[in-house]
Structures are given as C-alpha cells and as structure tokens.
Amino acid sequence: MSTGEGGHSSESGGAGGGEKLLQLDLAYPANEYMELTLSPGGEVVCGVVYCTDEVSRSIVLRKSLxxxxxxxxxxxxxxxxVKSRKRIGGETPGGGGGGAAAEEGGTETKAVEEKRGVSSTAPTAAEIESLSVPLPSVSRRALEERERRALKLAEESLSHINRKASPAGQAVFDRLLKACNEVSWKGTSIIVLHQIRVDPPYGAGDCRMIRASESEAAARLHEGSLERVKKIVAAEPSS
Incomplete structure (x- = not known):
C-alpha cells in the first residue's frame, strides 16, 4: 500500500492478486469512503462502504446523489x-489538504482523473459523515424466530403439493385453498372444510358431502357450502 498527498491511500490487488486472501471487512471497512477500479473496462466507482458479504464476496457502496x-x-x-482500491480521507471544509491522489507510486493529474470519470476533489468530512451510518444491532433471537416461521411456511406449502394427483387436480386444490383456506389431501381426493370431498377427475359432479347433516339447519348450511365448492371447481383457472 502506498500513501500519497492529501490523506489518500492506494492499494492494488484484484482477482489476480492477494485480494482473495483478505477478509472483506478488513479490506473494505464499513463507513470508509473508497475509490474502486473495476475490471475488465477500468470503470472507477466511489462511495462509502455500507457493508460486505463474505459468502457472495460482495461489497456494497453507498453514494450521495x-x-x-x-x-x-x-x-x-x-x-x-476489483483491480485496485483506494481509501479517500475526507477534507475539512476550507482545509488546504487533498491534493491529487498517488496511485502505484505516481501522481495522478486532474486531466487523467477527468478522463477516467473521477472527480479530483475528495469528499468533505460532512459528506462522508452524511453517508456513514452505524449498522443496526441484530437480534439473534429475532433471526431464529424469523427462520422458524419461514421453515413452517415452506413445510405447509410442500404439504399442499400432491405428486399422485393430476395437474388438473392440483390446480383445483390451489383454487379451493385460496378460497376456503381449510383444504387438505386424502389420497387423490381433496377434503374441503372437513365436510366436502372432491374426487378425481375433479369436476363439479365429483363434489359430495362426507357425512349427513344432523339437523335441517345444518343441512341447508352444508348445501350452501357444497354449491360454493362446485362453483369453484367448475371455474376456469385464471391465466
């Protein structure tokens, strides 16, 4: 690493150098203003390091607009x-520091910087501070609870898929699940609200009550539910 004038420091080493051996959080500290030269076109990007991810080997930069x-x-x-990286220190307002940055032992002129599309003026301390925000605290318990909920939802979604049923039967099941919520598989038959069974080939005529109603009022209620299920089964699937 070489240090130039104005508090700028330059480091080289991208995919072909020692970059792979470095931890990203050490090579790219959070809230540090950096200038990165990218391959293969030599594009130069600047911004404050928001965070890094070791798994995907990613660097997240934040830049004010x-x-x-x-x-x-x-x-x-x-x-x-990243072909090379350079930390850029903020200038205090009215300060005299911040000359051209030294890169690979040479002084980079303003004309060269403009040709590369990089401003020769380093960001002020106020600009860096406006972009630098502390990372929020993360609760391990909250993350574990979120993971449990996600796994539970995934298991429920898998239980709704019946490999023994035909594609048409699965489509009918999905429509009934969306409308009635309490839907499950029993073999290749669909059970709706624990009261109605829809057998293959899953037409309106294949819907029937599982058991007889105990009273006339219950019979009317169940008959209404059966008619609703028949309409859902007979409906054309939405595209």
Whole structure:
C-alpha cells in the first residue's frame, strides 16, 4: 500500500492478486469512503462502504446523489472485479489538504482523473459523515424466530403439493385453498372444510358431502357450502 498527498491511500490487488486472501471487512471497512477500479473496462466507482458479504464476496457502496429526489445510490460489486482500491480521507471544509491522489507510486493529474470519470476533489468530512451510518444491532433471537416461521411456511406449502394427483387436480386444490383456506389431501381426493370431498377427475359432479347433516339447519348450511365448492371447481383457472 502506498500513501500519497492529501490523506489518500492506494492499494492494488484484484482477482489476480492477494485480494482473495483478505477478509472483506478488513479490506473494505464499513463507513470508509473508497475509490474502486473495476475490471475488465477500468470503470472507477466511489462511495462509502455500507457493508460486505463474505459468502457472495460482495461489497456494497453507498453514494450521495445530486439533482434528484433520491437520497443516495447503492451499488453491489463483486470483490473479484476489483483491480485496485483506494481509501479517500475526507477534507475539512476550507482545509488546504487533498491534493491529487498517488496511485502505484505516481501522481495522478486532474486531466487523467477527468478522463477516467473521477472527480479530483475528495469528499468533505460532512459528506462522508452524511453517508456513514452505524449498522443496526441484530437480534439473534429475532433471526431464529424469523427462520422458524419461514421453515413452517415452506413445510405447509410442500404439504399442499400432491405428486399422485393430476395437474388438473392440483390446480383445483390451489383454487379451493385460496378460497376456503381449510383444504387438505386424502389420497387423490381433496377434503374441503372437513365436510366436502372432491374426487378425481375433479369436476363439479365429483363434489359430495362426507357425512349427513344432523339437523335441517345444518343441512341447508352444508348445501350452501357444497354449491360454493362446485362453483369453484367448475371455474376456469385464471391465466
């Protein structure tokens, strides 16, 4: 690593160098303003490091925007695409520091920077501070609870799939589940609200009550439910 004027520091080493051996959180510290040169085209991007991810080898940069209603731009970069990286220290307002950055032992002129599409003016301390935000605290218990809920939903979704049923039967099941909520498989038959059974080939004429009603009022209620199920079964699937 070489250090130039104005508090700028330059580091080389991308996919072909020692980058793979470095931990991303050490090579790209959070809330650090950095300039990255990307391969293969040599594109230069700048921004404050918001976070990194070791699994995907990703770096997330945050950059403020002007002349727009958006507060900032977020960009995700794969570490293997980084040819070189450079930490840029913020200038204090009215300060005299911040000359051209030294890169690979040479002084980069303003004309070269403009040709590369990079501003030669380093961000001020206020600009960096506006982008640098502390990472929120993460509750392990909340994450575990969220994982349990996700697994439960996944298991419920899998229980709704019957490999023994025909595609038409699965489509009827999905429509009934959306409308009635309490729907399950029993073999290749569909059980709705624990009262109605829909047998293959899953037509309106294949819907019947599982057991007789105990009273006349219950019979009328169940008959209404049966008619509703028949309409759902007979309905054309939505595209």
């Amino acid at each position: 002007v002349h727009t209603t958006l507060a900032s731009e977020v960009r995700v970069i794969n570490a293997s695409c």
